[in-house]
Amino acid sequence: MKDISLIIHSKGAIGLRFLGLGPNLKPTNGLNKLQKLLERNTFWAKSRTNSDLKKCLANSDVIISLWVGNEIVGFGRALTDGIYRGVLWDIVIDKNHQGKGFGTLIVNNLLSSKKIKNTKKLYLMTTNKKNFYSQFNFEEVTSQDLMIRKI
Numbered sequence: 001m002k003d004i005s006l007i008i009h010s011k012g013a014i015g016l017r018f019l020g021l022g023p024n025l026k027p028t029n030g031l032n033k034l035q036k037l038l039e040r041n042t043f044w045a046k047s048r049t050n051s052d053l054k055k056c057l058a059n060s061d062v063i064i065s066l067w068v069g070n071e072i073v074g075f076g077r078a079l080t081d082g083i084y085r086g087v088l089w090d091i092v093i094d095k096n097h098q099g100k101g102f103g104t105l106i107v108n109n110l111l112s113s114k115k116i117k118n119t120k121k122l123y124l125m126t127t128n129k130k131n132f133y134s135q136f137n138f139e140e141v142t143s144q145d146l147m148i149r150k151i
């Protein structure tokens with residue numbers, strides 16, 4: 001049975017970003033593995049380049065990864081001002097490991113992280129996972145509209 005490791009990265013995930021570090025600070029080609037995790041298991045984060053992912057990690061406030069042995073099987077991150085507003089992004093579990101409580105583990109760790117736990121309003125966007133997030137008290141908002149700037 002391989003070890004399961006949850007990593008709460010330091011801000012900007014320097015070890016993962018520059019050295020591809022995984023569990024026990026061992027180099028595991030982690031950035032490439034993260035790129036593939038997103039490629040295979042999301043519809044919104046396919047084809048992200050390693051160079052863009054590095055920027056994304058550098059500017060994220062809370063970053064969590066989950067590993068089985070040296071393979072990354074889960075990821076989630078958050079942006080926050082630490083007090084008023086925060087957003088959860090890119091929550092994903094590898095297809096072969098879904099339904100084992102890993103997604104719950106990542107969201108709970110994001111929510112209890114130092115910077116997020118004192119943030120008064122937390123948002124997320126989801127296309128078809130509303131029921132999954134309702135267990136963490138996220139509710140659908142009908143009084144506001146989601147707007148996206150066209151570029």
Ligand SMILES: CC(C)(COP(=O)(O)OP(=O)(O)OC[C@H]1O[C@@H](n2cnc3c(N)ncnc32)[C@H](O)[C@@H]1OP(=O)(O)O)[C@@H](O)C(=O)NCCC(=O)NCCS
Nearest residue numbers: 041091092093098099100101102103104125126129131132
């Ligand atoms: C959504 C996702 C993160 C859930 O992770 P997971 O590890 O499979 O979920 P868990 O095993 O922690 O499930 C926890 C609970 O939520 C439920 N659940 C999981 N996915 C669900 C869904 N899509 N709808 C309703 N309930 C769901 C499970 O049945 C489980 O309930 P239980 O405790 O009563 O058995 C994962 O399926 C995933 O990565 N999907 C593809 C990427 C994606 O769509 N991410 C969300 C972007 S907004």
